[in-house]
Structures are given as structure tokens and as C-alpha cells.
Amino acid sequence: MNDTFDMVAKTFQGLEEVLAEELRGLGAENVMPGKRMVSFSGDKAMLYKANMCCRTALRILKPIYTFRAADPDSLYEAVKGFDWSSLMDESKTFAIDTTVYSDEFRNSQFVTYRVKDAIVDWFRDHNDDGRRPGVRIEGADIMLNVHISGRDVTISLDSSGESLHKRGWRKAQTEAPINEVLASGMILMSGWRGETPFVDPMCGSGTFVIEAALIAAGIAPGIYRKHFAFETWPDFDAELLESIYNDDSAEREVTVPIVGADIQRRAIEISLENAKSAGVDRYITFEKKPMEDWTEAPQPAGVLMTNPPYGKRITADDMNALYSTIGTKLKHVFQGYHAWIIGYQDEYFHEIGLAPSQKIALNNGGLDCELREYVIFEGTKRSFRAGGGKIKEERRPAERKSAPKSKKDGDRRPFDRKPRHDGRKKPFERKPRRDEDTPLQKERRPLDLKRLGRTPSISADKEIVVNRPAWRARKKKD
DSSP states (O other): OOOOEEEEEEOOTTOHHHHHHHHHHHTOEEEEEOSSEEEEEEOHHHHHHHHHHOSSOSEEEEEEEEEEOSSHHHHHHHHHTSOGGGTOOTTOEEEEEEEEEOSSOOOHHHHHHHHHHHHHHHHHHTOTTOOOOEEESSSOSEEEEEEEETTEEEEEEESSOSOTTOOSOOOOOOSSOOOHHHHHHHHHHHTOSSSSOEEETTOTTTHHHHHHHHHHHTOOGGGGOSOOGGGGSTTOOHHHHHHHHTOOTTOOOOOSOEEEEESOHHHHHHHHHHHHHHTOGGGEEEEEOOGGGOOOOOSSOOEEEEOOOOSSSSOOSOHHHHHHHHHHHHHHTSTTOEEEEEESBHHHHHHHOOOOSEEEEEEETTEEEEEEEEEOOSSOHHHHHHTTOOSSOOOOHHHHOOOOOOHHHHTOOOSSOOOOTTOOOOBOOSOOOOOTTOSOOOOOOOOOGGGGTOOOSSOHHHHEEOOOOOOOOOOOOO
């Protein structure tokens, strides 16, 4: 009989429901979406499947120890009270990743030091020769995640290791590629599962079309990974992992066009190289084509999804003209399509000249963006609706309820406003936030540990080494 336990899957804000649906499809129990996470339960096979098969998870955590702590000293004592020999011995190495939302613990680095000291001191107290595990920044045998919310502390085993967005197929990239987890989440959110054509007219390094091909072909995103952190756990079951890895029962042939285009030839070359690495190049058609050269779209009508320049890290000579061209081509070339466009500047969205049916807040590379859906129909709006077409999705009752607006909120203008008269570009009016595992991390202020009256018992510069183990390459059985 397999034992079940609680787990947590981390993701980007806005993708929680998509990830929850993925986990339910895998057979997870007690699935509950939260903020940038989904909690669930299952056995060891479910943990392996979640890492191997979830397209929208950043990492899978297994909570092992929860307690309350009011200050660094009580944190140290609680951590030291855990039996760490159940997870590792003196020959192993470990790493600690800390996330803190607390008035009592304001510096995550200091929390990391105190947890590390407690673990090392536990081994010293239980070994006459003073032997204890070492600490590594990368490639550690055991990866621990410490999460503090107020005074509630949860220590988890990180079963993934490197973020799961690092699929293993990307060989090269253009500037500012979209995250693979975010791209997959957007595709799944659109409802596309490989039944109709899929087009990205500004494909960059090919993330959207490659992830779309993997979805359409039923290929698990984790099969290109060379290593998961749970492979170094004491109870690792190699046969179980191999059986999950070699289960191709969900795989199928792709029978619809998947098209990626870009104005830059180098981008097309990179996209093709990545598609070959992912083993889906036979499903994708790449071509060098600027947006203004599109005169016909693959039929029957399907889904267009793209991540155009925002005018930040990537820009065009005339950004307004680019977005105006996008709108023109949608109206005259991609009739019948559902177009999904992620962007940052409200002014540029206005240039598209179409009313979106949906607006979904997402964070892309540290920028608060919006994913907008445009339903492109032929003829008039009246005839489209008369034929049973819908432009805007009907909201569920739970979605209609919203918190009462404050006076300040009530005075705020909606996103669909005209450009400012002074010509300045104004992004969406949301408080800046950076998600976990995005390239841009918030700066941490250095902490004077001596001022707090306590210093780590082991110097960090002497303790930490970098020694990534060689990843073994897996190949699918013929």
C-alpha cells in the first residue's frame, strides 16, 4: 500500500487554476489552488508524475516540518529539534532556499544562516567526531525550502531542483524569451489542445510553437530533463521513475498546422534548432516573414498567440505602427481565429483597434502584463451573435463577486483608455511585483550580523562550494 502525503506545486500568479486542472488530470487528490501555488496530496508516483508531466509547475515541494517561531533563536531551536538523519547523513550536501513574509523575520539570508547552523549543529551533537554535511549553492544532494509567513514556518524538500521551466530542450535563445511555464499556461488557458491550427507570427526563439507542439503531441515536458532533485533522496525508486518516463500512452501524432514566423532570420534558425532538440520539428513550419507580409492564415481557423515587443528590452522602430499592423492583419487575415496577445503598454493595445473578450493579469519577466483575447469574426457583430457566436465569455457566479471598491478605486480609469495627450506611455496601474523564479529578483539589503548579536557558527565563504554533479542522459526505450 502506497503512503500518501501532502505536496505543494509552485507556479506563476494567474496560472493556479490551470495547474490545478493539470494535477487533477494526473490523479492528484485534495487539489486546492492558492496564491502562486497549488496544494495537493498523493503518493511517490504522483510526486514523480507532477515533476515529469506538469507544464505549468515551477517546482514541486514536499513539506516535512511545520512549526511556529517568534524570533531567530526560537527558529534555531525548532530546526535543531528535527531528526535530520532521516533525510541525509554526514557524507551528503544540502542547500537552502528561503522565502519570508514576516515582520519578525525581515531578512531571508539571515534565516538561511540560522537554519543551516541548526542542521549542522544537530549533526555535530550526534557525532563524536564532529562530522556533518556540507553546504552547496548548486548540485546539492538535498534541497530544502524554508517558507515563513508571519510566525508560521514550513520546511519542505524541493523535489525538482532546477526550476521546471528549464525543460532541457532550449539550445539557444533570442533576447528576452518568454518563460516556458508561462507560455504553456497561456496555451492551456486558451483552450487549445491541438485540434486546430496554431500560429505565432513573432515567434522569437520558438517557445510558443514548441510548447504547443508538445501539448498537441501529448509529450510530457519533463522527458528532456537530465535530473530531478528527488533522485538523490534516500527512498528514490529508479524503476518507478523509469516506468513513468517511458509511459508514452498519451502521445499522438499532430495533424494540424503549427506555424512560427519572425522578421529575423536568426530567430528562425534558433527556433528550428530548439524544435529539433525537443523532437517536434516535424510538426512545426518556420518561415521568415514580417507581420505586414501575412496575406493568408492556415485553415480552418484556430488560435494565434504571440508576445510582441513591449518597447522595453525589445523594441521596434515604430511601436505604434507595429501594433496597428497586428490589428489590421487580425481583422483581414485571421478571420475566425481566437488571437491571444500578451503585452505591457496599454497605449499599444489601443493601437490594435479591437475590443478584447478577456483580459488576464500575468507577470512576464518582472513586468506586470495583460494577456488579451480577441475573437476575430467575419461580417458584423450582429450577424456573428445571430449565428450563435460569443465575443465575451460568460462569467461564473463566483467570478462576478468582487470586493467593494474604495473611493480611490472607483475613480480609477479602466485599461481601455485612449493614449495620454502628452504622448507619454503609461503601463498598467498595478503595483510592481516579481514572481518566484523570474530572472529579476528583488535586491536584498546586506545585514550586519554582528549588530544583531549573533553570527553564523560556520563562515559562509568557507562552507559553500560549487560542484554540480554530471547529469546522466536518459533516452526513451525503442
